[in-house]
Amino acid sequence: MNRKIGFLFVCLILILVACENRSTNSIRISKESATETMIDADQSLQSDGTVIAYVPKSLDNPVFLETKEEAERESLNLDVKIEWVAPMVANSKGQEQIFEALIQRNVDGIIISVIDTERMTSLINKAVSKGIKVATFDSDAPSSNRAFYVGTDNYKLGQASGEALLKTVKEKNMDKHPLELMVMTGTKESENLEQRIQGFKDATASLDIHIVDVIESYDDINIASELLENYVKENPDFDLFFSTGGWPFFAPPDGMLAYKKWKANGGIAVSVDTFYPIVSAANEGLVDALVGQNFQEMGRLSLKYMYQLINGEDLDKQKFYTQMEYGNPDNFDELLKNKNPWEIK
Amino acid sequence: MRKRFKWIDWYSIRTKMIVCFLVISIIPLFILGYLSYQYYINDLQSSVNSYTSEVIERVDKNIETYILDVDNILNNFDDYYTIQYLRLDEAGDIEGIRKYTVRLWETIQSIKKMKSDLVDIRIISQTGQTISSQGIYWTNIDNSFYSNILEAKEDRHFVVKFPYRDEFNRNVFTIGKKITSSRLSAPAIICVDIDVSFLNRIGNDIKLGERGYVYFTDGAGETNYFPVDTNNPESLKVLIKDDKILNKAKGSIAEEINGDNYLVNFKQSEVTGWNIVGVTYANEIKADFSKISKLTLLIGAGCLLVVVLISVYLTNILTNPLRDLRKVMTQFADDNLNIRAQVKTKDEIGQLAENFNYMQNRIKSLVQKTMDDQVKIRKMEKKALQELIKPHFIYNTLDSIIGLLEQNKTEEALDLIEALGMFFRTSLSHGKDVIRLRTELEHVQNYFEIQKFRFFNKFDSSMEVDDDILNYETVKLILQPIVENAIYHGVRFIDHKGIITVKGYEQNGLMILEVIDNGAGMTAEKVKHINDVLAGKEKLKDENDYFGIRNVNERIKLTYGDEYGVKFASELNKGTRVTLTLPIIEN
Numbered sequence: 060m061n062r063k064i065g066f067l068f069v070c071l072i073l074i075l076v077a078c079e080n081r082s083t084n085s086i087r088i089s090k091e092s093a094t095e096t097m098i099d100a101d102q103s104l105q106s107d108g109t110v111i112a113y114v115p116k117s118l119d120n121p122v123f124l125e126t127k128e129e130a131e132r133e134s135l136n137l138d139v140k141i142e143w144v145a146p147m148v149a150n151s152k153g154q155e156q157i158f159e160a161l162i163q164r165n166v167d168g169i170i171i172s173v174i175d176t177e178r179m180t181s182l183i184n185k186a187v188s189k190g191i192k193v194a195t196f197d198s199d200a201p202s203s204n205r206a207f208y209v210g211t212d213n214y215k216l217g218q219a220s221g222e223a224l225l226k227t228v229k230e231k232n233m234d235k236h237p238l239e240l241m242v243m244t245g246t247k248e249s250e251n252l253e254q255r256i257q258g259f260k261d262a263t264a265s266l267d268i269h270i271v272d273v274i275e276s277y278d279d280i281n282i283a284s285e286l287l288e289n290y291v292k293e294n295p296d297f298d299l300f301f302s303t304g305g306w307p308f309f310a311p312p313d314g315m316l317a318y319k320k321w322k323a324n325g326g327i328a329v330s331v332d333t334f335y336p337i338v339s340a341a342n343e344g345l346v347d348a349l350v351g352q353n354f355q356e357m358g359r360l361s362l363k364y365m366y367q368l369i370n371g372e373d374l375d376k377q378k379f380y381t382q383m384e385y386g387n388p389d390n391f392d393e394l395l396k397n398k399n400p401w402e403i404k
Numbered sequence: 405m406r407k408r409f410k411w412i413d414w415y416s417i418r419t420k421m422i423v424c425f426l427v428i429s430i431i432p433l434f435i436l437g438y439l440s441y442q443y444y445i446n447d448l449q450s451s452v453n454s455y456t457s458e459v460i461e462r463v464d465k466n467i468e469t470y471i472l473d474v475d476n477i478l479n480n481f482d483d484y485y486t487i488q489y490l491r492l493d494e495a496g497d498i499e500g501i502r503k504y505t506v507r508l509w510e511t512i513q514s515i516k517k518m519k520s521d522l523v524d525i526r527i528i529s530q531t532g533q534t535i536s537s538q539g540i541y542w543t544n545i546d547n548s549f550y551s552n553i554l555e556a557k558e559d560r561h562f563v564v565k566f567p568y569r570d571e572f573n574r575n576v577f578t579i580g581k582k583i584t585s586s587r588l589s590a591p592a593i594i595c596v597d598i599d600v601s602f603l604n605r606i607g608n609d610i611k612l613g614e615r616g617y618v619y620f621t622d623g624a625g626e627t628n629y630f631p632v633d634t635n636n637p638e639s640l641k642v643l644i645k646d647d648k649i650l651n652k653a654k655g656s657i658a659e660e661i662n663g664d665n666y667l668v669n670f671k672q673s674e675v676t677g678w679n680i681v682g683v684t685y686a687n688e689i690k691a692d693f694s695k696i697s698k699l700t701l702l703i704g705a706g707c708l709l710v711v712v713l714i715s716v717y718l719t720n721i722l723t724n725p726l727r728d729l730r731k732v733m734t735q736f737a738d739d740n741l742n743i744r745a746q747v748k749t750k751d752e753i754g755q756l757a758e759n760f761n762y763m764q765n766r767i768k769s770l771v772q773k774t775m776d777d778q779v780k781i782r783k784m785e786k787k788a789l790q791e792l793i794k795p796h797f798i799y800n801t802l803d804s805i806i807g808l809l810e811q812n813k814t815e816e817a818l819d820l821i822e823a824l825g826m827f828f829r830t831s832l833s834h835g836k837d838v839i840r841l842r843t844e845l846e847h848v849q850n851y852f853e854i855q856k857f858r859f860f861n862k863f864d865s866s867m868e869v870d871d872d873i874l875n876y877e878t879v880k881l882i883l884q885p886i887v888e889n890a891i892y893h894g895v896r897f898i899d900h901k902g903i904i905t906v907k908g909y910e911q912n913g914l915m916i917l918e919v920i921d922n923g924a925g926m927t928a929e930k931v932k933h934i935n936d937v938l939a940g941k942e943k944l945k946d947e948n949d950y951f952g953i954r955n956v957n958e959r960i961k962l963t964y965g966d967e968y969g970v971k972f973a974s975e976l977n978k979g980t981r982v983t984l985t986l987p988i989i990e991n
Contacts, residue, residue, distance in 0.1 A: 110542065118509050118539055127540075128498045135496075144539035147513045157538065160572045 111365055112142040112161050113358075114171040116198065116245070116278050117149040121309065121401060122334060122354055123172070126196065129358030130170075137366045142166070149245065149278035151175035155182060162186045168365045170209075172197035174278075176250040179203070192368045196361045197354070198251040199378075206368050209361040210251070211352040212380040216331060217255030219383060220301060221262025223348030224329040228266060228299070231327065237267040239297040243287060245278040245304055252303040255331060259301055271297050280309040292317040298326065305332030305349075308340040319345065333384045335398040342391040351384035418723040425715035433707050441700045445693055452613075452689055453656055456669040456682045459610050460654075463618055463682075466606050468675045471579055474522070474596050475562050477515060478581050481594045485511075486527060487585045490592050493529050505535065512537045521602040523576050527583070530590035538572055545593065553580045553593050564676040566622050567600045575600045616684040621649070622677070649679055658686070725753040729760060741768045777962045781837065784962075788881050788955050804858050816857075823853040831881060838963065840991045841908065841915070842874040848883045848906060855891050863895040863902030863921075870909045877989040878915070879963050885952035886919040886970070886982045894923025894980055910988060914968075917984040926974040934972050953982070960986060 113130060115123035127143050134141040144161070146153030151174040161169050162185060169186060173179045173195055183193050183203035192206055199208040228234045242259075244252045256273075274290060276283035283306030295317065302308075308330060312319070322328065322345060330337065333351025341349055360379050368374060386394050413419055489504035512525045516537060526536040526543070528550070534543040545554075552563045565578040576597040583592040607618045648657055654671040665686035672679050725747045732745045744764065747757035801824055808817035830847035845867060852865040865887075887904060895902025900922075907918040926934075936942040937950060938957045944950070957970040964987050974980035 112541070118537075119506075119513075121506070124502055124506075128502065131498050140542055142539065142541040144541055147509060147537050157572060163573070164571060 109139040110166045111168040115145045125354040126358035129355040130362045133362045168192040170194045170361045173200045175248040176200045196357045209379045213251040213254035214258040217258025218262045219350045221259040227347045239271045240299040241297045242273045243302040255303045276306040283307040284310045300328040302330040305337040308337040349386035353381040356381040421719040429711040460682045524597040526595040528593040612684040613688040620678045823850045826850045839880045866905045868907045877991040882956045890921040894921035915986045919982045922979040925976045
């Protein structure tokens with residue numbers, strides 16, 4: 060009897076449980092991913108007149124500002140519109156996206172400082188095939204179909220840097236024994252920087268140099284000095300330092316204590332670029348020799364030749380090398396007198 | 405059907421009670437289930453509407469909050485550095501603008517880092533020259549979006565551009581406003597480009613049902629943002645085209661497109677001017693309806709099962725005593741008179757069982773009495789027969805026959821022998837207790853014949869019996885003792901010719917037999933005494949007194965009941981009337 064009552068009670072409980080209100084299940088919040096259909100591309104950019112787009116490696120690298128400003132000055136003379144487009148921080152993928160966008164917009168000409176030569180070559184060829192005039196400045200993509208290159212002869216720039224280092228090494232009588240060299244470059248994929256390193260190596264071939272490390276600054280002047288300082292803290296025993304660009308010396312050198320100590324202990328440093336903050340740092344003893352590039356000339360010449368190209372004129376050659384500038388403790392003061400401090404802050 | 409369920413006793417009270425319980429339970433259960441189902445369905449529909457409205461409100465609120473947040477960012481760009489940049493740009497100061505250019509880039513970059521959905525911030529001068537995190541380029545400001553910004557009456561008013569692919573192939577929507585300053589010759593524009601993934605996040609995180617979705621249109625109903633199911637890209641989502649969406653601030657409609665039904669909730673965003681449209685697939689709700697239907701049916705089936713179990717259980721509780729009682733009755737009917745119902749309940753069934761037990765006791769005692777009566781009847785019949793064939797009756801009769809033979813009255817002797825033979829044969833009646841009245845009258849007639857011869861026709865006899873009652877049943881040998889009394893105590897010693905008449909007729913539903921003589925008669929006291937003895941009011945000391953009439957009276961009463969029997973009426977010297985009252989029973 061009791062078992063029967065118990066069984067019935069359990070049945071009733073089960074039914075009551077089954078009757079529980081579950082309306083909240085009717086609507087569910089889903090986390091499924093979805094994408095959106097996109098709408099027509101915006102056509103709000105100006106297309107009247109000749110538009111020539113410069114694509115430097117990044118916006119935050121002030122070395123290119125001299126090129127930009129000189130190109131802008133030149134554009135006023137030539138009555139063309141200049142665009143200056145790049146990823147904020149050097150980034151080959153970002154540069155490719157911007158380049159693609161310029162191809163889509165069908166600008167008249169593109170002048171680019173290539174970050175990743177291999178990857179950019181196909182894009183340059185694509186632009187050229189669509190009738191866009193393409194040139195390179197500062198960093199070339201020689202295998203591409205670009206019309207011309209304006210910039211430093213990077214091999215010679217590296218060679219001159221190597222010769223300056225060799226001279227200093229000899230002056231300090233360090234050429235008799237093996238030396239350890241640390242190199243800072245922008246990115247290893249950058250053709251122009253590789254050429255500089257090669258020129259440097261060739262010029263210093265007479266020395267017994269062993270390259271202990273090649274560190275990348277990614278063309279970022281904000282992290283380059285910190286990278287160098289940290290490296291020196293952990294590896295204070297190398298002898299020579301070569302920077303293929305002036306990145307580590309753009310920022311005020313107050314925080315580079317380990318590097319200063321390394322330098323005071325006889326380290327020899329040679330750097331490319333002779334911008335005001337770099338010469339100033341060199342003048343404080345952080346660098347023994349500088350070999351500078353002429354970015355203003357890059358801006359002026361590149362626009363001039365691109366304008367000629369767009370207007371159907373033929374160019375007599377594909378490479379236009381800009382002048383180099385040499386700095387050493389003997390002329391640092393003079394160089395500083397001829398340069399203006401950067402007012403970017 | 406009946407064969408399959410032949411184990412069910414369809415006519416039993418148990419089956420009827422189970423059916424009654426089920427009917428009584430199922431009807432309210434069905435009504436309750438139906439009402440609950442309807443209520444739940446209505447509640448579900450209203451919940452879906454309410455939920456979708458809430459979702460749309462939430463989407464609107466999220467967008468509004470974000471855009472107002474972005475507006476705060478926009479407001480920060482009318483500072484000294486921005487104005488100075490624009491002034492130098494107007495002036496064409498290529499060297500002087502450098503510092504402000506770099507600062508703007510850094511500011512834009514730092515804001516982008518803070519707000520991940522923010523793709524870019526663009527400051528567009530009156531000439532169309534634009535500075536953004538992508539650099540410096542030219543923008544054609546001769547389009548409606550920029551015109552709307554520049555034509556805005558209030559400086560704080562912002563304009564929202566619907567999602568589009570920008571010049572750098574980024575999927576964005578844009579919020580723009582005017583930058584005005586007394587130091588500028590013409591107002592400039594600042595725009596914030598926001599990644600549509602922000603809308604994706606809002607649209608995708610909140611789904612309406614399994615496949616429902618939210619999308620946005622502009623005020624003209626043009627689609628600006630429309631979600632696509634990446635898991636099932638071929639399953640195109642439907643764009644609801646209904647003027648109500650465009651003309652009303654908010655509401656809900658039901659739409660049928662290509663045979664599919666949709667519940668559409670919409671709201672016009674005050675901040676963006678967009679129509680936020682939430683689409684729910686009606687068939688998903690139907691699926692919920694179907695689930696509820698199944699659940700209701702399941703619950704109904706469960707309840708039915710429980711009801712059946714409870715019905716069977718309760719019916720068993722109620723009918724088991726009855727079944728026990730029936731079993732007892734069956735056994736009782738099968739001659740087990742000693743069995744008794746063992747029902748302990750105090751209800752009607754218990755009372756019935758008690759009554760049954762009482763009835764059993766009564767039946768048992770009656771049966772016993774009947775058996776006793778039968779024994780008694782047998783004894784009395786035996787006595788009656790013994791009385792009938794008293795030796796002196798036989799001797800006298802035989803002497804009479806001998807006398808006739810000696811007188812060579814062979815014919816008469818033969819008649820007498822025949823009458824005697826018939827008399828005895830009728831007496832035996834093949835052992836039957838009851839016989840037809842006709843036979844009983846033949847028996848009396850034979851007796852008359854014998855006795856009239858013996859008494860030398862001292863008396864006459866007659867039969868006045870209605871033909872209608874000749875086939876009625878009667879206890880045998882009831883008239884002969886009465887007639888014998890009439891002969892021996894009535895007409896035998898009178899000095900005139902005796903007459904004995906036997907009458908028979910039906911009266912008031914009874915069969916009345918009378919033996920009437922005109923003999924000596926009796927005093928009233930004696931008649932009363934005899935009647936009292938016959939009625940059981942008086943007891944006799946000598947069992948042989950009135951043996952014949954008592955034997956007849958008792959056999960009648962034993963056979964048919966106390967209301968029947970023998971009654972005397974007599975008047976001294978005039979005669980006696982003996983009345984036998986019997987029931988009418990057709991034989």
